[in-house]
Amino acid sequence: MIEVRPFDSLGSANHGWLDAHHxxxxxxxxxxxxxxxGALRVWNDDTIAAGTGFPTHPHSDMEIITYVRKGAITHRDSMGNEGRTEAGDVQVMSAGSGVQHSxxxxxxxxxxIFQIWIIPDERGGQPTWGAREFPKGDRSGKFVPLAAGGQQAANDDGALPIRTDASVLGASLKAGESVTYRPRDASRHLxxxxxxxxVRVEDEEANARDGVAITQRESVTITALEDAELVLVDAA
Incomplete structure (x- = not known):
């Protein structure tokens, strides 16, 4: 099964400082x-105006992955963490039993940014936060794990840890290049x-910021019709 979800079919809300697509x-x-x-609960495509952002608010029992597409995001939380994550890089917050952050x-x-929430395998636990640089050159022509947990973390190549049997992966393709992804079994939700x-996903075409829901496949091949930057979630 491959279902393309066009960007203009997504839910949306424009708050002035935040233009969000769900x-x-x-x-x-x-x-x-x-x-x-599957376990993928949220994928928000957010544009945040300069000098604005999300004020301090709480979360619990969610794995929250932020992929920065342009600019940078500055994180602060009740654990004392503070960091700035730039375009192409990733931060992960495991909300655990509860955390406040901005x-x-x-x-x-x-x-x-893409803000991705994945349901954890277990509730509670000590909240954590981390960030990493992921140079786009390192993922040229191939998928590289950006965040991984559970059985998916077996070959994580330094991915940020998450508390769920899922991976968040990135790839960069030149026009005409293809990459094939093989989940560990066909029941996975990609x-x-x-x-x-x-890009073309098997026989389906998808434009920038479209979503493509994939399941019941042993492999999927993505071909770039233009230079493309890909983000893929593989979840239970």
């Missing part, structure tokens, strides 16, 4: 057909979004 039901947007995809765009330009560029 691949799955979130806040005031609810679509009973798009509540989650996310601000302190740059002089818009920041664009969700692909192109940060930039147009």
């Amino acid at each position: 691949h799955f039901s979130f806040a005031s947007y609810h679509d009973p057909a798009r509540v989650h995809w 996310e601000y765009n302190l740059e002089d330009e818009d920041t664009k 969700y692909l979004v192109t940060a930039t560029g147009k």
